[in-house]
Amino acid sequence: MAGVGTRGRRPGGVDTRAEIVTAARQEFAEKGYDGVTLRGIARVADVDPALVHHYFANGKEELFVAAMQLPFSPAERLPDVLAGGVDGLGERMARFFLSVWGDPQGREPFLAVLRAALTNEQAAAMLRGFVAQTILSRVAAALDVPPEERELRVEVAAAQLIGVAMLRYVLRIEPLASANEDDVVALVAPTLQHYLTPDL
Amino acid sequence: MAGVGTRGRRPGGVDTRAEIVTAARQEFAEKGYDGVTLRGIARVADVDPALVHHYFANGKEELFVAAMQLPFSPAERLPDVLAGGVDGLGERMARFFLSVWGDPQGREPFLAVLRAALTNEQAAAMLRGFVAQTILSRVAAALDVPPEERELRVEVAAAQLIGVAMLRYVLRIEPLASANEDDVVALVAPTLQHYLTPDL
Numbered sequence: 001m002a003g004v005g006t007r008g009r010r011p012g013g014v015d016t017r018a019e020i021v022t023a024a025r026q027e028f029a030e031k032g033y034d035g036v037t038l039r040g041i042a043r044v045a046d047v048d049p050a051l052v053h054h055y056f057a058n059g060k061e062e063l064f065v066a067a068m069q070l071p072f073s074p075a076e077r078l079p080d081v082l083a084g085g086v087d088g089l090g091e092r093m094a095r096f097f098l099s100v101w102g103d104p105q106g107r108e109p110f111l112a113v114l115r116a117a118l119t120n121e122q123a124a125a126m127l128r129g130f131v132a133q134t135i136l137s138r139v140a141a142a143l144d145v146p147p148e149e150r151e152l153r154v155e156v157a158a159a160q161l162i163g164v165a166m167l168r169y170v171l172r173i174e175p176l177a178s179a180n181e182d183d184v185v186a187l188v189a190p191t192l193q194h195y196l197t198p199d200l
Numbered sequence: 201m202a203g204v205g206t207r208g209r210r211p212g213g214v215d216t217r218a219e220i221v222t223a224a225r226q227e228f229a230e231k232g233y234d235g236v237t238l239r240g241i242a243r244v245a246d247v248d249p250a251l252v253h254h255y256f257a258n259g260k261e262e263l264f265v266a267a268m269q270l271p272f273s274p275a276e277r278l279p280d281v282l283a284g285g286v287d288g289l290g291e292r293m294a295r296f297f298l299s300v301w302g303d304p305q306g307r308e309p310f311l312a313v314l315r316a317a318l319t320n321e322q323a324a325a326m327l328r329g330f331v332a333q334t335i336l337s338r339v340a341a342a343l344d345v346p347p348e349e350r351e352l353r354v355e356v357a358a359a360q361l362i363g364v365a366m367l368r369y370v371l372r373i374e375p376l377a378s379a380n381e382d383d384v385v386a387l388v389a390p391t392l393q394h395y396l397t398p399d400l
Contacts, residue, residue: 114318117370118318128371159360159368162366164359166362171328172328174351176356187395191356191394191395
């Protein structure tokens with residue numbers, strides 16, 4: 001309970017990082033991903049904004065990942081998926097997605113945010129901004145598709161993967177739930193590839 | 201409150217149907233779709249099984265639809281989608297699905313069961329059985345695909361649609377959320393068609 005009873009901005013301490021994360025969780029829930037600023041989180045946490053930058057050098061994305069206890073940030077893992085360009089991108093996306101969701105510990109935090117998004121609009125707004133800005137826009141930027149189609153194509157590709165997660169890991173409908181990963185990849189990777197590279 | 205205090209099996213009355221529906225809801229939640237019998241529902245509702253048949257001539261599917269307040273049963277609407285055979289089936293599925301989910305009143309009961317399925321395993325088991333038996337198996341039976349691939353193909357097609365529903369109507373990610381229905385159909389119908397008729 002260090003810091004309790006202390007007024008004014010506190011210096012960094014053992015639980016300062018945790019308090020910033022708690023403040024971030026509250027701010028994301030209230031304002032959505034797009035509406036949150038690091039300065040606003042610092043204010044709620046009652047710390048100097050420089051401390052927020054100190055603990056979360058990668059900014060809002062890293063704060064959201066910490067607040068939602070996600071196992072990694074898109075900034076950490078997407079570059080590998082996107083490296084190598086659009087050739088084979090559908091298969092790399094499918095394999096990466098299935099490897100994350102195939103791990104019960106890995107999928108739980110994602111399920112939690114999805115569950116919240118289905119339950120209230122604030123949580124939906126929060127997840128919407130995060131997914132759009134940290135995942136979909138990065139994939140869209142990698143595509144060689146006219147700008148007016150790019151985002152829609154990335155979104156229907158993402159929809160394919162999210163739907164597979166719902167049926168395979170949440171509803172656990174057979175045979176999809178027990179199908180081996182290669183068979184699922186063989187079915188959905190060409191679909192993703194077609195959405196992402198319509199001319200190839 | 202007619203019937204309260206009356207012991208033994210009650211005859212059909214103004215609220216008998218409602219009591220059967222309440223009993224059905226409880227039984228589906230406890231036993232999953234597959235584990236429920238009309239006889240078991242009659243026992244919980246404390247009515248003669250013949251009365252359950254009287255009110256729900258189409259059996260378990262109709263009881264589930266009433267219990268979950270779904271706007272229609274697959275038995276009522278799927279025949280139209282499947283009529284005409286596999287030719288154009290992807291487009292008819294996409295249009296039907298989007299028309300149901302595009303209506304806020306229409307999608308609410310489906311969202312409710314999906315939300316429950318994300319929250320607890322009993323609700324997931326209930327929805328799993330219903331979807332598998334009343335939707336997926338009917339679509340699978342209409343396909344000209346080797347039996348060992350049929351269900352998996354229907355499931356990844358269903359996954360595409362459910363994922364679109366999540367991103368378009370729940371997360372409301374743009375541009376997908378505001379895209380007109382024809383543009384969404386133009387993107388996903390060929391995917392569905394490819395899953396359902398791989399050789400065409």
